[in-house]
Amino acid sequence: MxxxxxxxxxxxxxxxxxxxxxxxxxxxxxxxxxxxxxxxxxxxxxxxxxxxxxxxxxxxxxxxxxxxxxxxxxxxxxxxxxxxxxxxxFRANPDGGTLQLAILPTFGTRWLAPRLPRFLEAHPGITLNLSTRLLPFDFQLDNLDAAIHFGEPHWPGAELDLLMRETVVPACNPALRRRHRFRSAAQLLDASLLHLDSRPEAWARWFASHGLGAPKAPGMRLDQFALATQAAIAGLGIALLPRFLIEAELARGDLVLALDSPMESAERYYLAWPSSRATFAPLQAFRRWLIAETAAAGGP
CATH class of the missing domain: 1.10.10.10 (Winged helix-like DNA-binding domain superfamily/Winged helix DNA-binding domain)
Structure with missing residues (x-):
C-alpha cells in the first residue's frame, strides 16, 4: 500500500x-x-x-x-x-458481515430461498442481501461479493465453484397433452413451443438430441422461467424447463411431461466470486454451506 x-x-x-x-x-x-x-x-x-x-x-x-x-x-x-x-x-452487523449476492430469479425463489433459513440459523452474524440478475456483469463495477451463474465455466476476473448439473424436460398442462397425445419428439415440431430469451437454442438442442432439425415455427418468447412455467400451466404451449425447478407443479398435476424425454443441459450452475473477495469470511461460510446443500440435493 x-x-x-x-x-x-x-x-x-x-x-x-x-x-x-x-x-x-x-x-x-x-x-x-x-x-x-x-x-x-x-x-x-x-x-x-x-x-x-x-x-x-x-x-x-x-x-x-x-x-x-x-x-x-x-x-x-x-x-x-x-x-x-x-x-x-458494518454498522448494521458489527459482529458478522454482509454478503451481497446476485441470484438467478427462478433458481433463487424456487431452490435457494427455501434453504436459506438453515444458512442464517447456522451463521447468525451474517447478513445476506440478494438481488436478481439474468446476465453476467462486471464484479469491478457492481457492488456484489458473489453471484449464482448458469452457463459455461468462464467468467473473466472471477473464480467459480461447480454447484450442480441440470436436466430439462418438455412440460405442458394436462389438457394440452390429452389433446395432442404426443408419442414422439417429431410430433412436438408442430406444437406450440415456448422459448426462453436467455436460452434461445434450447429447443434446437433438444430436437437435435432426437436426430431432428430445429422447429420452424417461432413460438412465444418469454424472459424468465417463472413466466414460462405459468404460460405452460395456462396451456399456451410446451416449455423446456429444468425439472428440479418444477417438481411442485409436476406433483400437483399442474404440469405434466409432454413426452418423457429429459435432456441434460450442456451448461452448469456455478457460484462465482471475484478473486479479491476469496478470503472474505461471509463468502467463505456461504461457499461451504452452498456446496454442502447442492451435494445433498444430488449435485454436482
Whole structure:
C-alpha cells in the first residue's frame, strides 16, 4: 500500500469531485456537501494538481467534466458507493458481515430461498442481501461479493465453484397433452413451443438430441422461467424447463411431461466470486454451506 497511498486522494477531495461531476456545478456540489463554493473549487484544484491534469471544462457560469474526468468520475463513484455500503453493512452487523449476492430469479425463489433459513440459523452474524440478475456483469463495477451463474465455466476476473448439473424436460398442462397425445419428439415440431430469451437454442438442442432439425415455427418468447412455467400451466404451449425447478407443479398435476424425454443441459450452475473477495469470511461460510446443500440435493 506504500506506493498506492501516493495516488490515494482524501475522501473529501473525491466526494467534492464526484458531486461536481454529477451535478456539473461547483455551487450545487457545495450545497449538497454543506460547503462553500470556494471550498469545493479549492478541493477540485487540489485533486487536479495531484492528477496533473484538468478534470473540468470551465465555461462562464457552468462546468462540465472532460472526457477523462467523466471516466474517472464513474470509477470514483463506484468506489465511494462500495465504501458507503461497507460502512452501512458494518454498522448494521458489527459482529458478522454482509454478503451481497446476485441470484438467478427462478433458481433463487424456487431452490435457494427455501434453504436459506438453515444458512442464517447456522451463521447468525451474517447478513445476506440478494438481488436478481439474468446476465453476467462486471464484479469491478457492481457492488456484489458473489453471484449464482448458469452457463459455461468462464467468467473473466472471477473464480467459480461447480454447484450442480441440470436436466430439462418438455412440460405442458394436462389438457394440452390429452389433446395432442404426443408419442414422439417429431410430433412436438408442430406444437406450440415456448422459448426462453436467455436460452434461445434450447429447443434446437433438444430436437437435435432426437436426430431432428430445429422447429420452424417461432413460438412465444418469454424472459424468465417463472413466466414460462405459468404460460405452460395456462396451456399456451410446451416449455423446456429444468425439472428440479418444477417438481411442485409436476406433483400437483399442474404440469405434466409432454413426452418423457429429459435432456441434460450442456451448461452448469456455478457460484462465482471475484478473486479479491476469496478470503472474505461471509463468502467463505456461504461457499461451504452452498456446496454442502447442492451435494445433498444430488449435485454436482
Amino acid at each position: 506504500t506506493l498506492a497511498r501516493r495516488f490515494l486522494p482524501s475522501t473529501s477531495l473525491l466526494c467534492a469531485f464526484e458531486a461536481a461531476a454529477r451535478l456539473q456545478s461547483f455551487t450545487a456540489a457545495a450545497a449538497e456537501l454543506h460547503l462553500t463554493q470556494s471550498a469545493v473549487s479549492r478541493q477540485i484544484l487540489a485533486l487536479e494538481d495531484l492528477l496533473g491534469t484538468a478534470l473540468f471544462l470551465r465555461e462562464r457560469q457552468r462546468v462540465r467534466p472532460t472526457a477523462a474526468g467523466e471516466a474517472y468520475a464513474v470509477e470514483i463513484r463506484a468506489a465511494l458507493t462500495r465504501i458507503a455500503n461497507a460502512t452501512l453493512g
